[in-house]
Amino acid sequence: MLLVLAGEQSVAQSTNTFKSRIFHELDFDKPGKQLGYLRVPQSRDGGAWSTIEIPIAVVNGGKGPAALFTGGVHGDEYEGQIAISRLARRLDPASVKGKIVMLPAVDLPAALAGRRMCPIDGRDFNRCMPGDAGGSFCQMLAHFIETAIMPQVDVSIDVHSAGNSMEAALCSIMHWVDDAKVIERTKALAENFAAPFNVVFWGVDETATVAASAERHGTLSISTEIGGYGRVRPDAVRIAERGLENVLKWMGIIDGKPDITQPAGGRTRQMMVRDQGSYLFAPSNGLFEPLFVPEQKIRAGELAGYLHFVEEWAREPQPVEFPIDGYIWMAPGSGRVKQGDVMAVIMQDYSPA
Numbered sequence: 001m002l003l004v005l006a007g008e009q010s011v012a013q014s015t016n017t018f019k020s021r022i023f024h025e026l027d028f029d030k031p032g033k034q035l036g037y038l039r040v041p042q043s044r045d046g047g048a049w050s051t052i053e054i055p056i057a058v059v060n061g062g063k064g065p066a067a068l069f070t071g072g073v074h075g076d077e078y079e080g081q082i083a084i085s086r087l088a089r090r091l092d093p094a095s096v097k098g099k100i101v102m103l104p105a106v107d108l109p110a111a112l113a114g115r116r117m118c119p120i121d122g123r124d125f126n127r128c129m130p131g132d133a134g135g136s137f138c139q140m141l142a143h144f145i146e147t148a149i150m151p152q153v154d155v156s157i158d159v160h161s162a163g164n165s166m167e168a169a170l171c172s173i174m175h176w177v178d179d180a181k182v183i184e185r186t187k188a189l190a191e192n193f194a195a196p197f198n199v200v201f202w203g204v205d206e207t208a209t210v211a212a213s214a215e216r217h218g219t220l221s222i223s224t225e226i227g228g229y230g231r232v233r234p235d236a237v238r239i240a241e242r243g244l245e246n247v248l249k250w251m252g253i254i255d256g257k258p259d260i261t262q263p264a265g266g267r268t269r270q271m272m273v274r275d276q277g278s279y280l281f282a283p284s285n286g287l288f289e290p291l292f293v294p295e296q297k298i299r300a301g302e303l304a305g306y307l308h309f310v311e312e313w314a315r316e317p318q319p320v321e322f323p324i325d326g327y328i329w330m331a332p333g334s335g336r337v338k339q340g341d342v343m344a345v346i347m348q349d350y351s352p353a
């Protein structure tokens with residue numbers, strides 16, 4: 001097969017006019033299963049014409065809706081990398097009506113290093129959308145996903161855990177958006193993904209994420225935060241695997257009825273993080289001793305933990321209180337915190353008002 005560039009462009013000399021420096025051998029419209037790579041040019045000492053090969057699978061079963069599943073956007077979040085690559089190997093195009101594009105390890109250099117930030121350019125991939133065709137490694141790749149992949153899909157699931165620095169309640173997540181119909185449709189998607197919780201959230205820095213890219217394209221989208229602390233949670237892998245398959249069933253891409261049962265009974269619990277009042281930011285540098293774990297019920301004014309100052313051993317630790325009632329969405333994993341770091345995020349039952 002001939003190597004083709006993204007789209008039918010010619011590459012001009014100016015960084016402002018070419019479409020992408022990334023090339024690949026995939027045909028997104030061709031029926032069948034293709035396991036391949038996006039080749040991102042990465043000239044380096046000892047490798048003038050080197051590329052970094054980002055794994056990508058396309059399973060195309062002809063007419064029908066299209067889904068994008070991404071994992072490893074952060075390299076220290078592992079459940080999505082496992083679940084999506086396993087699904088890509090297993091899916092049979094004969095049982096697919098529509099198309100599934102899967103990138104199990106989007107920021108492959110970060111995934112191989114077990115890091116959040118990309119070791120090539122020092123960036124957080126999930127702060128790079130919509131990217132830049134003439135930019136750094138992450139910016140080039142972000143631009144390709146924004147321009148060549150996102151426009152062709154109807155639904156996007158970006159599988160995250162909370163990485164080395166935090167642990168999350170087992171949940172899918174979605175942004176507050178202005179359109180109430182989009183909120184309801186996205187909550188329905190989340191209920192069919194069927195993590196124990198779905199959190200409609202206000203985020204600290206969300207404009208350049210994969211989810212924001214999906215929203216720009218009118219693509220129905222959720223992300224997840226299943227576990228964290230830089231390890232693989234067995235129950236989180238199962239939630240991701242069942243959730244992705246559930247979404248394919250709900251979209252009619254594969255046959256079957258989603259299994260949305262919960263161990264505690266009922267359905268996915270719909271939650272929210274409405275604004276920054278739900279965040280507990282560190283008041284100073286220190287060693288944080290939390291008195292809570294994810295999903296725990298807490299009350300406003302209750303003691304959240306202590307900030308210790310180990311270099312001033314005679315100084316009493318500083319008590320820190322929860323700002324509102326609710327349940328722990330995010331717990332810290334890093335021990336040492338800097339002033340302004342997030343030490344906890346609190347979720348509450350969803351209410352639209």
Ligand code: CA
Nearest residue numbers: 074077160161
């Ligand atoms: Ca993440």
